[in-house]
Amino acid sequence: MYTNTTSVKKRTFDAIVIGSGISGGWAAKEFTEKGLKTLVLERGRKLEHIADYHTAMKAPWELENRNMHTNDDKAHYPIQTKCYAFNDGTRHLFVRDSDHPYQETKSFDWIRGYHVGGKSLMWARQTYRWSDFDFEANSRDGHGTDWPIRYADIAPWYSYVEKYAGINGNRDGLPQIPDGEFLPPIELTVVEKHFQSEMKKFFPGIPVVQGRSANLTVRHNDRGPCQFRHLCHRGCPFSAAFASQATTLAAAALTKKMTLRTDSIVHSIIYDEKKGRATGVRVIDANTKAMTEYYAKVIFVNAGTINTTTILLNSDSARFPKGLGNDSGVLGHYLMDHCYRGRAYASFDGFQDHYHKGRRPTGFYIPRFRNILGDKQDKFVRGYAIGGSAERGAAWTSGAYKEGFGADFKAAMTRPGNWDLGLHMQGECLPHFDNKLTLDKAKTDAWGMPTVNFDCQWRDNEEAMLKDGLAMMQEMLEKAGFKNVGAYDNHEPPGRGIHEMGTARMGKDPKTSMVNGNNQLHAVANVFVTDGACMASTGTQNPSLTYMALTARAVDFAVKALKKKEL
């Protein structure tokens, strides 16, 4: 008896946070700094800041395969190798697909990293605020359900997380991407500035701004500054790129209130019917496969959109036969991702005596211009942003198809390459009930967990928007005087944007949504979802900053409610 009680006590916390990525890290920091004893559960392995970034300082010749994808990569990482950040220096940060199978009724590229920090290590760090064009979008055109929150609700929380994280950018004064608390911006290259001024001439309503990213351009909160190596995805030994273990988890550890348990796969959330609340979680030890229960007053599910919804769906009970809090039946539905299929490229003949030094972690950004501020499209609703850059690579990288060999060829290959400009569309994706994930209980993984089955596709609005974007990018580049202009559809399936959103969406009405305006399950007041799963629409902006702000805001709400004994 005594041992049992002690054991239960040891496994009891004030708060449990499932996941240690971008949003889980923020939940951990906020809970612990507010004095709550917090258990953070990470399904993957330990990954210490700096100490475990074993490829961070490697030179090109020290990488085993000199950055080429191997046959083994193609066999065991068939999905992960499609991610732009997968390479010889980052392979260890991606899951082996062969160890973590899933089903695809329709193709979905599920990019994952199972280790402390999750995808916060490999993300692209682009950070833009949402505006009311986004929070009001669903109510304005009737697709999806209205967001219960508006920009004014989240704006102070954007400021709060930006001040801590450190975001570089310009104050551009654009209503579609409101200004934030910025560190100095990263200057555009000469060709980008040329593009910017030509755009002003030919498309005055379509501004080109400097990219905003979570890289520290000056020393900030004892981190950084950025050394402009552009190796952020290997883990930044200068702590200048935002990753959970460099920031939020480190802050949480300092409080001594955090217990971080790795190799802990959450099986389900325990629901107590008598109490009408969740009491804890069931955890599978990834190594021994033994199941242990942990208990807390409040549970934050931050496992990353797909895994968050997997846990909720797997938490069935007599009260919730379709998954925890799923009275509405929308859990798993309205899966979304930004549509990055539209790409364009061009070269520029001028500025041959200009170059740049250092490697930037960002570029330029064209915020949404469709169906706002007087623009009205009749073929599609919402809009898209465009990201891009114009830089000179090294001539040798395109040398295989150039004539020649020998001394002169070698000399030519050692020079800077042409100015190349690349653009990519970031299209908003409408919420659609039939875009969904389900659990396949017949096909389980090595830990006995049901596997996810994706049934999700791009639909008419995304296709119509893509057509417009391809034509626009072509026209922009041609008018701006670029050469060899091309625009194409890369036909990638959903998932590759790595902005998977929805499946446990926020809404005002419990009949049509999972969580309320405080990210609290409508039906289970002490369970919160603050990662991408809660999103009721996608906007056009990269979403992580919004997850950070929603998380800090929801923890604030939860802790106040706990103090008032309302949770």
Next chain:
Amino acid sequence: MTRRDAFQRIALLLGGIALAPELLANALSAPAPFCPPDRKRLLEEMAETIIPTTDTPGAKDAGVADFIARAVEFCFPKARQERFWGELNSTDDACFKKTGKSFVDCSAEERIAFFTELQSRKRSDKNEQPFFNTLKMLVLHGYFTSEIGASQALNYDPVPGGWTADMKIEPDTKAWTPVF
């Protein structure tokens, strides 16, 4: 989001490798493959002819032949591996036919003459990647990612420490070493 662009660019560069099985599907019919060690010298001499020693060391010193052998074995699908070694052999056969010697025994002038002819050879199907281009792609990648190529032939700047958006350069300014 430039990050994506940068990697896209690298994907394009490596794309030659990813795409090549299709491109090579109808390539030269070649005898049954067999691979190094006796082909290593041939690879070395061919690589050195493409990237010779000048004011900086060339492909041979940079160990490009070893890189190619490894890349072919670990990164090429089986069918393409066989095709590569087969085409290497048949290329040397063609050299023998033209000069009466293996490429490794040819003089510098003979090697240049043979490669000049090889690179002008057109394929019937323009979707095919000729062997010479595959070889060049591997030599360039192997050389410029080697310590010699990356740090001597190019300007290696592992920790730039800052970003200079614009700087003037001379016609002989070396490129920064791409770091992926």
